[in-house]
Amino acid sequence: MRTILDFLFERVAVFVAAAALVLSLAVTAAQIFCRYLLGDSLVWSEEVARYALVWSSMVGAAVAYRQGLHVAITTVVEQLPPTFRVFCARMVHALILCFGGLVLWTGWSLAARNFARHQLSAALQIEIAWVNLAIPAGGLLIMIAAVEAIIRARKPTAGVSTL
Template identity: 35%
Template sequence: MQRLERIFVALNGWALIAMLSAMALIVGANVTLRYLTAHSLPWADEAARYLMIWMTFGGAGLALRVGGHVAITNLQDALPGTGERVLRALIVVTLLAFFGFMVWVGWQYALRMQYQVTPAMRLPFLYVYAAMPVGFGLLILHLLLIARPLITAGKYKRMDGAKAQDTPLRGSANG
């Protein structure tokens, strides 16, 4: 199971690297063409924008794994050990419900937009708006994979697949 998790995290990371690289190449080529030929690629800005949307939703799960999202821990810090674990379990269940709801909402919205096309690339908006349900689906998977150490010890998993971080959530700015 840990091997599958490492593969999943690595694939998610490589997909983000590929999107960032594509975005940099497209924008760089567009700037170069604009200065060398006084013409630009009509689809470059649109492609970069849609890649950024996909990167945002696709990378949210990786940020969640390492405690990269903003969190306020005052209530958790004030509770005794059992209360902390119960609160973290409630937070995980609430997040799973919210993420599941957003998968459903995102998919409904993407389906409604499937017949409209983007102005420059003539790409169905379904592919743009599919970033939302895919991203929230990834958030669900990442949260399920880190739920146990998060609930029991208040620790986040490391990106390299090693054990949970040595620093617990208590007193952290982002945990």
């Protein structure tokens, strides 16, 4: 199971987040080049950059959580006996699991409503629901990482506590 999760997060999710970020940066650079050097704008570039950042942020947040790269304040927890530290870590991961579930549920509701309405983006004319699917995808990945952390009762691999 660990190798499947490693592949999902370390290969697939990192690739999606990085590719979306690179796409956003490339489109922004192209827009700047076209606007200031050619005197003409790309009408679709702002939407592509924004939508790519949404996907990069949601997927990247889950990867960062799994790797323990989020900011944490651990002063109080570090003073506790080891048993209580593990308990606190599990409680925090359980709260994050609930948060991920809320993000998944509300994100899916938003995407489903937009699929039903066939709402299109202004410049690209794609269904906005495809962009909104980043929210439940990120929530699901956060939930998977939280369940793994609860089962393993571990601190994140990067050495930064989640408390």
